[in-house]
Amino acid sequence: MTFFGISGMQYSGQSLxxxxxxxxxxxxxxxxxxxxxxxxxxxxxxxxCRNFEELQLAYDRSPEPVTLAISNINLxxxxxxxxxxxxxxxxxxxxxxxxxxxxxMRDQLLSKDIVDYILKDNIFAVDMLAESVAxxxxxxxxxxxxxxxxxxxxxxxTSRLKRFNFRVSAADCGAKxxxxxxxxxxxxxxxxxxNMPDIDGFELTxxxxxxxxxxxxxxxxxxxSSNRLLSARFLKxxxxxxxxxxFIDEEFYCRVNQNLDTLIQIRSMRSDRKTxxx
Numbered sequence: 001m002t003f004f005g006i007s008g009m010q011y012s013g014q015s016l017x018x019x020x021x022x023x024x025x026x027x028x029x030x031x032x033x034x035x036x037x038x039x040x041x042x043x044x045x046x047x048x049c050r051n052f053e054e055l056q057l058a059y060d061r062s063p064e065p066v067t068l069a070i071s072n073i074n075l076x077x078x079x080x081x082x083x084x085x086x087x088x089x090x091x092x093x094x095x096x097x098x099x100x101x102x103x104x105m106r107d108q109l110l111s112k113d114i115v116d117y118i119l120k121d122n123i124f125a126v127d128m129l130a131e132s133v134a135x136x137x138x139x140x141x142x143x144x145x146x147x148x149x150x151x152x153x154x155x156x157x158t159s160r161l162k163r164f165n166f167r168v169s170a171a172d173c174g175a176k177x178x179x180x181x182x183x184x185x186x187x188x189x190x191x192x193x194x195n196m197p198d199i200d201g202f203e204l205t206x207x208x209x210x211x212x213x214x215x216x217x218x219x220x221x222x223x224x225s226s227n228r229l230l231s232a233r234f235l236k237x238x239x240x241x242x243x244x245x246x247f248i249d250e251e252f253y254c255r256v257n258q259n260l261d262t263l264i265q266i267r268s269m270r271s272d273r274k275t276x277x278x
Contacts, residue, residue, distance in 0.1 A: 016137050017043035019066055024049045024071040025081050025097065032099075033126045034070065041130055042137075044068070052077035052086070059090065068115070068136055069094045070129065073105075088112050093165070095132055097125075110249055115164055137258065139165040142260055143184060145169045147192040147204065148179040155257075157191060157252075165255060172198025178207060187217060188263055189256065194223040194230060202237045209238035215266045218259040222247075 011050045021038070023046040025031050031048045038044040049055035051143035052075050059066065069092045075083045087094045096109055099120040109117050116132045118125060136188060144166050148154045161168045169184065175198055181187055190208065194201035202219050222232035224245040233241035240262075241255055 016134065019044055019067040019137055020062075021046045021133070022049055022055065022058055022071075022087075022092075023047065024055045024069060024075055024087075026050045026072065028077055028096070030126075032130065037126050037130050038133065039041065039121045042134065044133075049075075051075055052083050055083055056084065061180075066090075066092045068092070068133065070097050070133070071095070073100060083116075084112070084204060088114070093136065093163070095129065095136070113159075114164075115163060134164050140167060142189065143167045144189045144191065145177060145180055145184075145187045145189045147174065147190060147196070147201075149173060149193065149196045153193065159251055160249060160252060160255070164256075166205055166256075173197065174207075177184070177204060180218075181188070181208065181212070189218045189220070189259055191220045191222060191256075194221060194225065194234070198254040204234055205234065205237040205239050214238070214240060215263075215270060218263050221256060247260045 018231070019042075022043055023034055025034070025048070031050070035046050035048060038046055046189040047058050049058050054259055055071075055075065055078075067236065068151045069087045071084055071087055073081055073096060078086070084094065084096065093115045095115050096117040098117065100202055101117075101119055101121075106117070116138055118129045118132060144161050146154055146157045146161070146168060147170075148157070149172050151172070154172065158168050158170050169180050170180060170188070173178055174192075174196055177192070178199075181190075192204055196204075199207070201223070205219050205221065208217065218241070219234075219239045220243065221230070221239045222243050222245060223230050226244075231244075234242045242257055243252065243255060
C-alpha cells in the first residue's frame with residue numbers, strides 16, 4: 001500500500017506495521033477513523049485507550065515498548081491534561097490530536113517536547129495525522145548534520161531533530177563538519193550556522209558543493225544576523241534554504257521536511273531514469 005501525504009510525499013507501509021502505537025482518544029468517531037486509516041495505509045493496529053485508566057493498563061500490560069502515542073489533551077479520568085503528562089513522564093514520543101487550541105496552549109505543548117500537534121478542525125485532520133505518524137516512523141532513515149560553534153545552539157537543534165526521530169551528528173566547526181561528511185556519506189542534510197571561527201557557513205557550503213551536489217545532500221543556512229543579504233549569499237554559495245534566528249519549532253521542522261522531501265524526490269527521479277535507460 002502506498003500513501004501520498006498531504007505534502008505530496010509518498011510513503012510505503014511495508015516497514016511500519018511493527019510499530020506499537022497507543023491512541024488515547026474518547027471519541028468513537030475519531031478512534032474509528034484513525035484506527036481504520038493507519039491499518040489501511042501502514043498495516044498498523046493501534047491500541048485504543050478511551051480513558052486514563054485504559055491508557056495506564058495498556059502501558060502496564062505489555063513489556064513491549066511503545067513506539068508512539070497519539071493523545072487528546074483531555075481524557076475521561078484525566079480532564080486536566082494528566083494523560084499527556086503521563087506519556088511525557090514515561091518518555092513516550094507523543095503526537096497531540098486536539099480540537100482545543102490557542103497560542104498559550106501551543107507554547108505549553110511544545111515546552112513538553114511533544115513530536116507534533118494536529119488540530120481536529122478540518123476534513124484533512126486524519127490524513128495530516130497519518131502523515132505525521134509516517135514521518136516519525138521513517139525519519140530515522142535520515143542522517144542530519146548540525147554545524148554550529150555554539151554549544152547551546154547545537155544542543156537545541158540536536159534535541160529538536162532527535163525529538164522527531166532523526167539520526168543526528170553535530171560539529172562545532174567547519175573542519176569537523178567536513179570530516180564527519182567524509183566518514184558518513186549517508187548524511188542527507190546539513191544545517192549550518194554562518195558565523196564560525198575557522199570556516200564560515202558560506203565557505204563550508206562551497207567546499208561541500210565541490211564534492212556533493214544538491215541531488216545528494218541539502219544544505220540549510222542559519223544565522224542570528226539581521227543582514228538580509230546573507231540568505232542570497234548562502235543560496236549563491238550552493239545552499240538550498242536559509243533561516244534567520246530565532247525561528248519557531250514548526251517552521252524549522254517544515255523546512256527540514258521540505259528539503260528532505262525534495263532530496264527523496266530527486267533521488268527517485270534519477271533512479272527511475274537509470275532504470276529506464278538500462
